[in-house]
Amino acid sequence: MKIIMLGAPGAGKGTQAKRIAEKYAVPHISTGDIFRANIKAGTELGKEAKSYMDKGQLVPDTVTIGMLMDRIAKEDCAGGYVLDGFPRTLAQAASLTEALEKRGDKIDYAIDVDVPDENIVNRMGGRRACLNCGATYHLEFIPTKVEGICDSCGNEIVIREDDKPETVKKRLEVYHAQTQPLIEYYGGQGVLKSVDGTADMDKVFAAIVHILGE
Numbered sequence: 001m002k003i004i005m006l007g008a009p010g011a012g013k014g015t016q017a018k019r020i021a022e023k024y025a026v027p028h029i030s031t032g033d034i035f036r037a038n039i040k041a042g043t044e045l046g047k048e049a050k051s052y053m054d055k056g057q058l059v060p061d062t063v064t065i066g067m068l069m070d071r072i073a074k075e076d077c078a079g080g081y082v083l084d085g086f087p088r089t090l091a092q093a094a095s096l097t098e099a100l101e102k103r104g105d106k107i108d109y110a111i112d113v114d115v116p117d118e119n120i121v122n123r124m125g126g127r128r129a130c131l132n133c134g135a136t137y138h139l140e141f142i143p144t145k146v147e148g149i150c151d152s153c154g155n156e157i158v159i160r161e162d163d164k165p166e167t168v169k170k171r172l173e174v175y176h177a178q179t180q181p182l183i184e185y186y187g188g189q190g191v192l193k194s195v196d197g198t199a200d201m202d203k204v205f206a207a208i209v210h211i212l213g214e
């Protein structure tokens, strides 16, 4: 099963993608997490990505497309995957379609997690992330068991650099200009499904399971 998660920054793509990956036993591939892991490790890719991410801009397609294609060519992706944060531009979507078509393959579902901009800013303010294992929390909605400490790996949890209100605003602008057109693109391919992302997380997941099947 090959799934794409669409939705604004903070819509809950990562939250839902993790649960999908567990239930359907496919890898969860987040381009944002890959960039953050590279930033943490101090790689050249990380340095380049950080200069864009901190401003709320997209990392150029020339960097992102190759990176994602290498990742999905790995053996663990043979049975499918859930992509979180890719594609984000029409050029990325076209590259993915083309790469899959070459193998006579296609995306099965593009799930749009729909949340209005007003709700997004609140959510991002409360989000805390573990830069070690990628787990995300929310001060109010998903608190950690011990304050400030990741439940899964015990590292410290932090506010993401790009979750500052000004940067969130910029990310929303970029989303509307560059990523929202993908809703129409995947609608045209007949694989688009939309879920109400303002509901609580379990309800959102139940709606997704209803689409993907038990």
Ligand code: AP5
Pocket (backbone or CB within 6 Å): 007, 008, 009, 010, 011, 012, 013, 014, 015, 016, 030, 031, 032, 033, 035, 052, 053, 054, 056, 057, 058, 059, 060, 061, 064, 084, 085, 086, 087, 088, 089, 092, 123, 124, 126, 127, 128, 136, 137, 138, 141, 142, 162, 171, 197, 198, 199, 200, 201, 204
């Ligand atoms: P990325 O890491 O993908 O960030 P994003 O798309 O901006 O999305 P987020 O991770 O902020 O939100 P999410 O939808 O995953 O929400 P989450 O589940 O955490 O990308 C970061 C940057 O990397 C980009 O800005 C760009 O620079 C670069 N980049 C990445 N991919 C790229 C690409 N393909 N091309 C170019 N550049 C790229 O939830 C948010 C919060 O809300 C959490 O605290 C969560 O606990 C809470 N929450 C979730 N669901 C609910 C709910 N139902 N009710 C209440 N709270 C909820």
Ligand code: MG
Pocket (backbone or CB within 6 Å): 013, 014, 015, 030, 032, 084, 085
């Ligand atoms: Mg995310």
